[in-house]
Amino acid sequence: MHPLLRAIDLQKTYRKDANRVEVLRGLSLDVHEGEFVSVIGASGSGKSTLLHLLGTLDRPDSGEIHLEGKRIDNLPSEGRDKLRNHTFGFIFQFYHLLPEMTALENVLTPAMIANSAWSWWGRRKELRRQGMAMLERMGLGQRWNHRPRELSGGEMQRTAIARALISRPRVLLADEPTGNLDASNGGHIIEVLRNLNRDDGLTIVMVTHNLDIVQESDRVVRMVEGRIEPAAALVNA
């Protein structure tokens, strides 16, 4: 049986004039269905880069990425757009909500992207109900009509999680979701992720450099010199 998400020998180098920043140097990683994986590593070790490659936001210089055994890194852009819309959910350190829209509209954005204006009109009631349900699940049912700037950091991040989940993704890719939050809010977010993983079987790849929150996850991998460090080394950490 294939792992849900598999990265094989990924290489990624940023070039700027004569400077070469070799970020990934042959990284391989398997993520299994229903797993909650934490990726840790020093700042600048390439964790965000890895997440972007896994989520088809960027392409590796070499190496392959497979989703359920099918290669996805070389898909044409329409295929990749679809994957990001349906299969991957993203949450970011800085929440990345659209400031012009209300919390509910932000949550519904992936659905709006997936539907033409016409089909949106036909399904708007059903989709709005789903969005509301998702917000309520994040404890934000009362705040659906608020703009992002009227929400606290923790509330914004929960809105972002609701948005990532609205299209029922296979994998949630979280880039330092607690990086900008205090301990209690961060703990709350981790708890939400933990519950999603346990109750819904959602596969999560979370990047962080906060070692306090990684024990909630099933597996922790550390990035060193553009590769995943062998598991043995982790025990000592």
Added chain:
Amino acid sequence: MYKLLLCWRYLRTRYLALACIISVMLGVATLIVVNSVMSGFSTKLKDRLHGLLSDIVIEASTMEGFADPGEKMARIRALPFLSERIEAMTPVMEVFAIMQFSWPNGERVTRTVHLVGVDPKSRNLVGGFKEHLVQARSKPGEFSFELSPEARKRYEYREAIMDLQQRAITPVDPEQPPPPARTPKRIKVPCGVVLGNLIASYREKAGTDENGTVKYVEKYPLGTDRSEVIITTIGGERLMPVYDNFVVVDYFKSDMSEYDSQYVFVPLEHLQQLRTMQNRVTSIQIKLRDYATAPAVVKELRKMFGKDGVRVETWEHKQGPLLAAISIEKGILNILLFLIIGVAGFGILAIFTMIVAEKTRDIGILKALGASNGGVMKIFLGYGFLLGIIGAWMGTALGLSLTFNINAIEHLLSNITGGEIFNREVYYFDKIPTNIEIWMLVLVNIGAIGIAVVFSVLPAMRAAMLHPVRALRYE
């Protein structure tokens, strides 16, 4: 779907966009007002010109004109094709002349004029004459150059008195045989003349009406049926000077200053006699039943008179240079004014580029959520389109309301600035003429919206090409 929502939200939250809308709006409004006024002027002018000139003119190419216009008109009438289409014809003799007259205060005036001999009877059928006469236009019946009966009597008395004076001077000698009985002298009453309105009149302010419009009245110091003018022109085979006295009977007011300041009309027969050019004219003016048939009629007339050394032209052709000048002027003005919208376009370009830069992170987010490059591009194209539509729509509303109220606005501005902006003495219209053409409105709107879209293409492409990761890292 998100495209529409985002367009709408960006519109409502970016006040910069208001600047784009206003610049498009002002451009569109200016175009509409200027075009409506230009078109108003040119249709009015065309109307007036056409009202003055007959549909078709057969014109001699030399000053001596051509002989026997009656025969020519008979030939035209004999051809069924032409007689079916022609409503009326009239012979005309035109020649330059010098006119002298005295103002009531004794000041003498000598000036050159354009002397026209018209046949009142047939000219009335062709039109373009009686309806422009200040006095005769309101009177029924045909116009004639006849003096009024009272005026005639005055001249007869004058002749009689002069006759009596003559007798009184020569004493009667009873020795001598009585002088032979005087042959009864034919009483010479001068012929009537119609002067162009601007030759012998002036305008006087006569207060203002309830709207504040300055009213003018025309004053005619020479009056009618009492002032004499002397007209000198050339005549005979050797083109010797000839002159005669005429009595002013009416004034010609076509509101075309070129005509009103130059033209002087006398009866055709009288002019022919004065110039000893009996039965010669310089042109035949033709009125058609339907102006649409003009090209065919001109063609037929050219065939008929091709060898007689005459020109056959429609009035439009005769006024071609003027009409062409107007339309060229309008074209150039339109190009210049579209540059205003072009400026608005560059405003859109600049502002959109700023908005794209400001929205870089949001564009990255949209792409992370699965938006395609095309979709992102459409947000900004749609945004430009929306700005264009709103700007054009508001501009149309503004332009139309300005056009409809242009006279009131002119009053207001005149009152504020204290000077008359639209000088009625210069332009000869008592109101600013306007003419709103639907196709012009449509074209201006399409043009403005088109420019708004075209200028948003570049920023939209920039947005579409943004790399999602770079956009997400953007702070």
